[in-house]
Amino acid sequence: MSGVVLCALDISQPDHEAPVLRRAAQLAKLDGARLDVMTVLPDYGTSMVGSYFKEGFHDKLESEAAKSLSDLVEKTLGAEENASVRHVVATGTVYEQVLKVAKTDGADLIVIGSHRPVLRDYLLGPNASRVVRHSNCSVYVVRDA
Template sequence: MTKSVLCAVDISNGDSDIPVLRRAAQLADLDGAQLDVVTVLPDFGETWVSGFFDTGFHEKAVKDAHDHLVGLCASALGEERNASVRHVVATGTAYQEILKTAETAGSDLIVIGAHKPDLKDYLLGPNASRVVRHSAVSVYVVR
């Protein structure tokens, strides 16, 4: 029985993750599981690149990403369903942060879209393929 479903979306993909969100909600609803939705921002951290951004840039980016994530979930799932969704904005490498969030949340299932496939990834996007390879829990890939 699934108790927690983590849905990973890329807010920079516009509305293309709506089918992924809807499938994750359906899967969570089958068992009455908690639905968490995560998006990952790149980490400019301590690198020389971070010097090009104003102080407070990261905090503003996280807030804007959270607002966008909540809006995306509301448009895909409706306001009522969205009210029970936990929205997570992580910073770092996408697949690593997805796996870390799944572990922290105690997720039994990760739902992810197969985006930007490359032949070397066998028609599965690079982040999705890494999540599938390294996940300790089941991964449902939406094509």
Template sequence: MTKSILCAVDISQTSSEEEVLKTAAKLAELDGASLDIVTVVPNFGMNLVGTYFDENFQKQAVKEAKERLHEMVTSVLGAKWDEKVRHIVAAGSIYEEILQLADQTNADLIVIGAHKPDLKDYLLGPNSARVVRHSTCSVYVVREN
């Protein structure tokens, strides 16, 4: 039985992430599981990159991402779901942050979307493939049509 689900979405791809959110909500509802929804923004404070940005840029990016995450959840699942899920905005490498959060929240299941692979993805591996490969819990991959 699943007790805790971590759903990873890309807030810049709202239309393609709708099915990911809906699937995670259905799975949470089936088992009465808690649902955490995460999006990951780049870490603008990194040494090389950080010199090009204002010191408050990272905080502003996280704040805006959290607002967009709330908007996304409300528009796709409704206000009722927006109130009962936990919204998480992480900063850093996408797959590393998802895996770390899954461990920290004791997630039983990660729900993540996957786009149709490009040739470069076969060589480098997309984030969803890395999450599947390295996760210590089950991963449900929602494929794009």
């Protein structure tokens, strides 16, 4: 295949996301694909909420997220593997940004974790299910045990 595997991670839950990342790396290696990892930050800047944060807050948050993402990949896959991984930090709604990056990257596969559903997820739909429904490429969902 030799394409792109995009792995969407929630860096605030590194223990939960490590199995997702390991599976994405395994799938990328099987196909000789490049592994891209991403995380999504909330968009505080376009709403009234953004006015409560100091100028430069988002840039600092983005920098810290990039570091956390890199640290998670290095801890889970090792430094050598981390050096060959493309890291992406996006801002906005999780499922919209995952789909946007997948399209921009030309991803052949999206790997995303799924939390155990709570009642509200059955009504609203979690990010993983939205990615599955709207993706133009295959999606591999890693369920937690």
